[in-house]
Amino acid sequence: MSSVQLHDFDADQLAAFREKITDEFNDLKAKNLKLDLTRGKPSSEQLDFADDLLALPGKGDYKAADGTDVRNYGGLTGIQDIRQIWAELMGVPVEQVLAGDSSSLNIMFDVISWSYAFGNNDSERPWKDEETVKWICPVPGYDRHFSISERFGFEMITVPMNEDGPDVAAVAELVKDPQVKGMWVVPTFSNPTGYSVSEGVAKQLAELETAAPDFRIVWDNAYAVHTLTEEFPEILDIVGIAEAAGNPNRIWAFTSTSKITLAGSGVSFFITSEANRNWYTDIAGIRGIGPNKVNQLAHARYFGDAEGVRAVMRKHAASLAPKFETVLNILETRLGEYGVATWTHPTGGYFISLDVVDGTASRVVELAKEAGIALTGAGSSFPLRRDPNNRNIRLAPSLPPVEELEVAMDGVATCVLLAAAEHYAR
Template identity: 50%
Template sequence: MPTLCDDSAALTARLDQARHDYAALKAQKLSLDLTRGKPSPAQLDMAGGLLDLPAHQYRAADGTDCRNYGPPGKGLRELREIFAPVLRVPVEQLVAVGNSSLELMHDCLVHLLLGRGPEGERRWADRKVAFLAPVPGYDRHFALCERFGIEMLPVPMTPDGPDMTAVEDLVRSDPRVKGIWCVPKYSNPDGTCYSEETVRRLAAMETAAPDFRVFWDNAYAVHHLTDEEVEVADILAACAEAGHPDRAFVFGSTSKITMAGAGVAFFGSSPANVDWWLSYAGKRTIGPDKLNQLRHARFLGDTDGLRAHMRRHREILRPKFDTVLRVFARELDGSGLATWSHPKGGYFITLNVLQGCAREVVRLAKEAGIAVTPAGATHPYRDDPQDSVIRIGPTYPETAELERIAQGVAVCVRLAGYGKLVDQSRTRQGVG
């Protein structure tokens, strides 16, 4: 494994080989894209049955004519009953709405900024507000905070979730801290699953802000990649038991289950928070697309049908993840230049390269025709202080294409990494 103490001639030889490999990579004139984790056409095709449901079937189980306005309410009960068990939300406390959980998170922030929470506190817009941002994390969460001028305070991720000692210190001492972003299962981008202790501590911790909120983005609740289907503790139950029943907002959607642009999103929380949300949402819309909710309920059938559908997703996705992991192991194991996550679910792999090399790896990949998520996207304000984290999204490309992409990324990791090690070795030896 190369270190700063390695023989400089050996390091230079490795760098020369990396340069040769990179020249060969560029000569292929590739045009490949690994920038976002989105379902592949084959995954979307599995939901084609949504479009085949008979047009005359427009009445919900309770007789509601889904073609017409209203009632605004919580959405179709038969669909909420399918998703309540997997989102760990009682069906009466789960709301089914439009197609985007990100939109729900946006609206919750707007309602808290411009209105009042159930506690009757002042509007968030009337004071300075900060959110805790576990890193690495989800760039769209960070973009929402930037959009509304909410300061982000990074906290490191651990194998059990956010560093809870850091979280507890910040929320206890700073009343500006109003919330924390959480992707509790197969988190974006490193695949972490929150431990039971982490969930318990999030629910029970004392906070300087009485209206502190946990934004629980359970985007990958049923997105397993292995036979081990990880379960995460029930955040709503934990909050209620700890005496903070209104602390958590739970979000989910079918975006990576059926059709990404034509799915259903869900909001779950305490009864008081659900009433609060409905009071604001009722002024924004007459009601959701109930026909789409009805299509989803009939297509999935029940919770077992949802799980069976996701096992078919796994059959498509597992070989893609395995391909990337196999290529990284073949090309980078023992080099000392990188480590990578081995997720049990979700949509991403985290590639950790030598400090100060992530932006260079991304730049080299782009010049070679491989588009990779920009370095820094996994951190607030696009600033990774270590410049070491790269998010890999293997879901969209075909498996054969992923072989070339992963190999190309590995070439760029070797070129950037060995270049840095050679520079460091020369500096230590006092060479120009």
């Protein structure tokens, strides 16, 4: 490895390096690639793992364990069969678990929009009647979360997402403002860093004194069992932790089967306090008559129990781990010696967070597009897509086969080096 990094090159060295990398980039463009690293979609191989679901629950199999005919209306909280499996998996009482349709993001949108329109069960007034609503956004974070806050016109306030979770000291100061109504948290293998919230940070978040009585933490545990290794992460009973801290209604927790079975046809789960559940079902019962219980029964038959879920996730890990290893190896081989980038080394989840030279992320994405490689837009992991340092790029290795991923990441590395060379030549 060179002892001289790119920012230390003299003018002649930098000119020669830039010429070399420009030639590599032109060769890359000549390949007429069409590769996509934009979203964390499961690959076809992963979707094939759940093929048996397409034949379940099967003709004549339409009774849940309690005798409910799943073909009919009703059952706002979902059937016990799938709720029991997820309660065991998440380490919570089954009474806390509601099972819904395919997207937990839909329920997140619901609880925020209903708080906005009507107020939640701890609100003094609907959020729409507040002078302003402020929302805490750990960064880098999940773009779809930020889009929900943006759509409602919330003022988004960023705090750093550290390796053990959101910066609690920063959050503690912000929640002294009664207009701060909530925050986003992806607690396990977070998007895009792959960091997980420690038990200590979780307890501190649960114990915070907030000026707003209706302050909520959206605890989006989308990747709760998405390991890339033989080890499954500890799943914190955050609702129980908050209840023990004297704030039983603080947590709206979510998870789903979306990247476990069929991404667009799964089951979502809402885990929260009794008071929050009653508030939710009171409104949900007007919005609709119940979720797709046939699909819930199909999933219960497919998994059998919590260990059945883990068995499926071991298949996913075997499919995904080589792709993450490919990305990390190429980043280290191509970029490691030049000091132009840092990246996370996740042990689970769907993303790798890449930080390039400040001011160059948008240029890297632009160069990649010229070369036929689609990357998530620079700044996507920040509210309003504004990364103040223009450095972060989210990498999604899951969808392409390894052979395409190798080509794409080698190309991305070339773009990072070229953007850095241009930057230092100014």
